[in-house]
Amino acid sequence: MCKKKTWLIMKLTCILVVVFNLNVCAVAFSQSKISLDLKNATIEEFIAAMKEQTGTQFLYNSSLMQVHELITVNVMDEELKEVLDQVLLPLKLTYEFINDVVVIKRLSQVVPDNKWVLKGKVTDHKGSPLPGVTIRLKGTTIGVSSNIEGLFSLEVKKAVDTLVVSFIGMKTQLVPVNKEKNDYVIKLEEEVLAMDEVVVVSTGYQDIDKRRLTSAITTLKMDDIKVAGLSSVDKMLEGHVPGMIFMQNSGQAGAAPKVRIRGTSTVLGNQEPLWVVDGIVQSDPVNVDPSQLNDLDFVNLLGNAISGLNPDDIEQIDVLKDAAATAIYGVRAANGVIVITTKKGKVGAPSITYSLSGTVNIRPYYSDQGIYLMNSQERVDVSREMFNRGMEFKNITNWIGYEAAYLDYKSGITDFNTFNNLANYYETVNTDWFDILCENSFSNKHTLSVSGGSANLRYYASVGYNDEKGVIKKELNRNYTTSIKLNGNYDRVSFQFGLQGNSNKRKYTPSTNGINIISYAYETSRAIPAYNPDGSKYFYMKGNTAINSYLFNMENEMETTRQEMNSATFTLNANVKYKILQELSAEGTFAYTVGNTNQETVYEEGSYYIAGEKKGGAGDASSTCPIGGELQESTTRLRSYTARLQLNYNSLFADKHALNVVLGGEVSSKEYNGVSTKHRGYYPDRGKTFGTITEELLAQPEYKGYRGWLAANSRATITDQLTNLASAYFTITYTYDNRYTINFNTRMDGSNQFGSRSNEKLLPIWSVSGRWDIARDFFRDNANVNELSLKLSYGKQGNMLDNQTSRMIIAKGALNSWYQEFSSTISHYPNPDLRWEKTSSYNAELSFSLLKNKIGGTVSYYYKHTDDAFLTKKVSDINGVTSYVVNKGEISNQGVEVTLKFVPIDRKVDASGKQGFVWRFDPQIGQVVNKLISKAIDNRSNTLRDEVSYTDYLSGNVELVNKPLNTFFSYRFKGLSSEDGSPIFYGTEEEFKDELHERYRNMEEEEVWMEVLKESGTRVPVLQGGISNYLGYRQFGLSFNLAYSLGNKIRLLKLCGDNNIRPYPEKNMRREFVKRWQRPGDETKTNIPSLVASDNVRLPWWSQNEYNSTNPNKFAGSDIYQMYDMSDLRVVSGDYLKLQSLSFRYNVHDVFCKKMGIKSAYISVTGTNLFTIANKKLKGQDVTQSGASPSVNLSVRPNYSLTLNVTF
Incomplete structure (x- = not known):
């Protein structure tokens, strides 16, 4: 009994404290001092002025603003309540302070007549209470507003059978009245905003x-x-x-x-x-x-x-x-x-929100459609065919697996039964590299925030923790965040202070000699075991030659190498605004950012990389790391600040004219300081210590290699970059009657990074734009046209490279041991004549909203043209550099953007007053057509760079006239040879080699390449968009987003990872090679080439001495199987449709929340990247994986999340 009384006293105390705080907030709020001078202003202009001066939130129905009387008010240091009484009561409007929100409503005229009391609660779609909602008896002016908890009580006339529930920004609901029901819960849905509702956009x-x-x-x-x-x-x-x-x-x-x-x-x-x-x-x-x-x-x-x-x-x-x-x-x-x-x-009052998300990330599986690789039996079949056909391995150093067993048998080391048993083992081992190197990981995220305050001072603070685990083992991205923001309004002064900070830790396994974990899993034969029969790690020799081959095991690499990045960034910003006059204010903004990033890469003594550096170890004169491992450290320090002073003029006059002017100046500075070092002899497992070699030993001949390494790496590399920017800007906007708006912006920048010519000109960046509200002119009385407006803009923008200056930049080096003098090299050549890169931009946009905002959207067209685009030009190395940046090119971009919003089914209210079904979907599309053009071409080719190779064409890294950037080329596949199944390409046929050689010998290199290669497309999509959907029913909501991409091309992954059609024993192959050419006649059934018996077949005819002596670089390609991987046959469309996210959400019922003592809560289940529909020729290869990349990257993985969000 005592416990119950104690509990009751505690509950009453908490209630009294909350009520007391709410009353104190409301009283203090209503007593805020106001100074205002308006003449012949509209009610909207009055509210805007009040909101601007006090920061107060006003809630009202837009129909209340249709008041024709004009307002004249002149007060000085009056209380908010007195000003509202003076202005609103003559307009037959009243108001209510609900916490620190002013709710404006009509004066109610309640006429009792056979009535009863109806009670209920109004919430948003998340279940949070909505204060200030108008609940009115249909056909009358009788109504009330919900209180801070969303509760209302209304006397209902007997003749009335419907409630009209309305709130700004929400859809109005009609709720049937049932005399027997007295516990209505009405949930309002957000409405697509009409043109009269205020939506703020931030620039x-x-x-x-x-x-x-x-x-x-x-x-x-x-x-x-x-x-x-x-x-x-x-x-x-x-x-x-x-x-x-x-x-x-x-x-x-x-x-x-x-x-x-x-x-x-x-x-x-x-x-x-x-x-x-x-x-x-x-x-x-x-x-x-x-x-x-x-x-x-x-x-x-x-x-x-x-x-x-x-x-x-x-x-x-x-x-x-x-x-x-x-x-x-x-x-x-x-x-x-x-x-x-x-x-x-x-x-x-303070509102505390806690959010928790747990996410399961799914690793790759061989059963995935995107991993089209041979199993161990298929791979052994390839090896068996190679031996049967007498095919040789050139420079092989790693006889392992089936190949090693076969050679042992042929050399008499083992008998046939032993060989047969080993062959059966290798055919069935099916090593799951993705299971060994990857894992299904679990990530979790937590955010705790608190928000609240009065009309004069509001606060928001949060702390966050995100532990993201990668599907590659030992990989993580851990982030700690904090955010604090204070907003205040006192008389003429308003301010905002903010602090944002984050601390991040990342761990990865570094690529060793180009060995990437995912590439290794894709490219390593499944017939190679990962472990010995006793469970120990299986090592094998890996390297290009017998001398440079060392024991290797990928799992061991993950244990003996690591890359860690630790960073911390904090930004402090402050904004203070002072109202000089009613229309004029001045504001100052200052922000300071400090950041530090440390990168640490460790190669321990047992790693493959160190084995290659250690060679024979101590006593081997060629060893560059005789003891221990290697530690690479890099530290980058960021310091930046921004200071801005700005004048704002905002005036409403003569009832229909609005003028907004902004004039400001800004200075900013950004400085990076970097230091990187390398140390050897590192023992991380011995307290992170370093082994030492005495001066006497170091002078011995057997340490010659290490002495050379020390001479080149004994000193740290220091890099500094400072960017200062001083700017002035001006913007003016004029609006007439909310129908016509004209805007002009301009800015001038000066920087220490610009060439002297650019600083002399101080080329202004400017734009002019306008908006016409067509609906107000022609469809004012048409209820079906809620918005129709047209926007046009044109502007000039500029760009300058950070690393191009008017002065020469010299990198000062260390003391040269040979000359005993300090050495220096040219880092950047002076470039004083470099001009701005100038871009002209045109934009036209039509926005519309129809049928009570059930249909809406925008349609835009844009065109951007860049002059004096920066390109590189080859110069004589007598200048100390081999290339130079010049203004040489032009770039154009144009496209159409469409955004649509549909509400086919609006949420209804059934007879019980509960919410029904709603469906919204928002499709959109954006097109980008990109083209590079030039004003001056000084050779017979159409490239805008002086020095390119055919590999630049194959990878899309060459700039071509009248072609999109990132356009790539491919060999033109003709078919397979009927004799040996080798691939044949147009323009390189063996049977026409004499004729082709004679034809090509007088051509420029790029002319030859254009004969041999064919344009395949661009690697960048031309069109992307998405389709967002939301379906809701009562407490339940289902949303999903489809993303699509069109217009780009990608290469299929290489048949064999090392561009060799005769794979080395440890290499795997794409499963499509199972359908390879094997005998004459197969060329009519397949386009997969055969295994070849010798190098002579692999090498194209132009690599032979009699043709190669003229110009070896003129002909594109050195291996016909590499050419096959880079042929147009291996190019497919990169178009895709992806289910980017799917989420199911349940908003906990208010009754349950009330019992739990919380304001609101929801639970959601979400999946991301669940499936992708793409070209079937990809054989499931993920569209994010490009065959042009030197390594295979991890595809974007699907994941599943459970989220709990609670507000107290």
């Missing part, structure tokens, strides 16, 4: 009312795209932004995707978009060379500018695409801008 410099937006911006709410199982926000954008090309070339933990917005506007510069968080431009943790980032085969495991940002802390994402949107960012925005707005506190 990072200012927030813009969507009704006055003149530029091309795609706005996404984080809650709409967030997917459990994806660790970073950039991966969640796939299929949601028309005009954005998304490419994920690796499924490793922490691998960053490649993102392109409206094509590629530069060849040599960074092609990635600019990331902005809360108005501050973000920097990558490590300064990676743009040539690497632009390489489609480069796997970025270092992370990008937003890798450490917790998606749970994000409120909104705005993707700026045209010049009108990006011009204000100057030279940094040539590739588009992605603006992220993080969450801030909401007015009210």
Whole structure:
């Protein structure tokens, strides 16, 4: 009994404390001081002014704004309540303070007449209470508003049988009245906003009312795209932004995707978009060379500018695409801008939210469609045929498996029975390399946040932990995050202070001598065992020659080598705004970022890499690592700041005119300091110590190799890069009657990175744009046309490379032991005449919303043209460098973007007052047609680079006139030889070799290549998009997103990993080789070439001395089987349709939440990358895996997540 009383007292105390706090908040809120001077203003303008001055949230139904009376008010330091009374009561409007939210409503006129009391609760679709909802008796003006807990009580007339439930931003519901029912739970769904509702779009410099937006911006709410199982926000954008090309070339933990917005506007510069968080431009943790980032085969495991940002802390994402949107960012925005707005506190009592997600990541299996490899029996059959045909292995050093058993038998070391038993063993061993090297992993993510505050001070704080385990063993990406944001409003001053921090730890197994774990699993024969019969690891000799061969075991490599990256980044930002006049304000922004990234790569003494360096060990004069292992360390320190001063003028006058002017200046600085070292003699298992060799021993002849290594690596490599930028910007927007809007933006940048000619010109970046609200002009009274508007824009943008300056950059080296003088080399040649890369951008966009917002969307067309594109030019090495950057090319990008929104079935309310069924789907499409053109071609070829090879054509790394960037070429497959099954290609036929040689001898190299090769397409998709779907019924919701990509081509993976049709004993082959040519006549049944008996068949005729002596580089290809892998026969479409995410969610019922003492909760199950529909010729090869890559990357893996979210 005592315990019950104690518990009752505790509950009452908690209730009293909460009620007291709510009352205190409401009283303090209503007593906020207001200074306001408006003349002949509309009710909307009055609310906007109040919101601007106090930061207060106003809730109202849009129909209440149709008041024709104009407002004139002049008050100084009056309480909020007094101002509202003075303005609203004459308009027959009233208001209510619900916590710190002002709810405006009509004056109720309740007339009692045979009535009863009806009670209920109103929530959103997640089950969270909605305060301020209007519940009205249909056909009357009688109504009430829900309180802070969403509860309401209403006296119902006997003659009324329907309730009208409405709330701004929500769909109005009609709820049947049942006298016997008194516990209504009404759930409102969000509505596609009409043109009169205020939607704010952020450019990072200012927030813009969507009704006055003149530029091309795609706005996404984080809650709409967030997917459990994806660790970073950039991966969640796939299929949601028309005009954005998304490419994920690796499924490793922490691998960053490649993102392109409206094509590629530069060849040599960074092609990635600019990331902005809360108005501050973000920097990558490590300064990676743009040539690497632009390489489609480069796997970025270092992370990008937003890798450490917790998606749970994000409120909104705005993707700026045209010049009108990006011009204000100057030279940094040539590739588009992605603006992220993080969450801030909401007015009210503290709200605590905890989110937990557990994710299972699925490893590759040989049974997967994407792994079309031979099993051990099929691979042994290939080896058996090779021996039967007397085929030789050239320079073989690793006789293992079936081949070793066969040679032992033929040389008399073993008898036939022993050989036969071993052959049967190797045929059935079927080593599962993916099971040995990979695993199904479990990742977990936690976020705890708290939000609350008053009208004067609001706060948001969160901590997050994400432990992402990769499917490759020992691979992880662990991230700790924190975010703190304070927003305040006091009289004329408003401010925002924020702190964001993250600490990241990544672990990988480094590639050893080009040996990648996934490549090894794909390319290693399953007839090779991983373990000996006693369970110990199976080692075999691996190397190019007998001298350079060493024992190897991949599992041992994973234990004796590792790569760790530890980084920490913290950003402090502050924004203070002071209202000078009602229309004029000044604001200052300052942000400071400090980051540190440490990379550590360890090769222990027992690793394959060290075996190659150690050779014979101590006493071997050629050994460069006589003792211990190797430690490679690299540290990058980032320091950056941004300081901005800005004046804002915002005026409403003469009832229909709005003018917004922004004038500002900004300085920013970004500095990278890097140090990298190499140490040998490292013993990590002995307390991370180093072995030493005395000076006396080091002077001995047997340490000659190590002395040479020390001379080259004894000193650290130090790299510094400083980028300073000073800018001035101006933007002006004029709106007439919310129908016509004109905008002009301009910015001028000066930087220490620009060439002197560019700084002298200070070329302004500018844009002009406009918006016409057609619906207000022609369809004002048409209820079926909710929005119809047209936007047009044009602008000029510029770009400059970071590593090109007007002065020579010299790398000062160490003391030269031979000359006893310090040596220096030219790092970058002076380039004072380099001009800006200039891009002209055109955009046209039509937006519409019809049939009470059941159908809506946008259709856009854009065209971008870049002049003076940066390209490299070969120069004489007498200059100290072999290449030079010049303004030589032009690039064009154009396309169409379509975004549609449909609500075929709207959520209804059944007789019990419960929610019914809803279906929404949003298809979208974005096209990018890219072309490189040039103003001056000075040779008979059409390349824009002076020095290329045929391999550049095969890989798509050559810039060609009137061709898209990343266009690649292939050999033209003609068929198989009827004599030996070897492949034949047009323009290289053996039977025409004399004629072809005579024909090609007078041609330029690239002319010959154009005769032999054929254009296959581009590696970058031309069109991408997605289809988002949501189906809901009562507490249940099902959503899924389909992503599709069209227009690019990919190569099939190589038949054999080492480009050799006679695979070495340890190599596996693609299963399609089972259907190879084996006898004359097979050439009519298959296009898979045969095994060949000698090197003479593999080598093309032009490699023979009589032809090779003229110009060995002129002819494309040195091996006909390598040519086969690079032929048009092995090129297929990269088009795909992928189920990017599928999520099922259950919102816990309010009654249960109330019993549990929580505000709301939901549980969801999510799957990502569940299946992909692609070209059947891929034989299941994942579309992210390119046969052009030097190694096979891990495909994007499916995963399954369970999420629990609770709010207290």
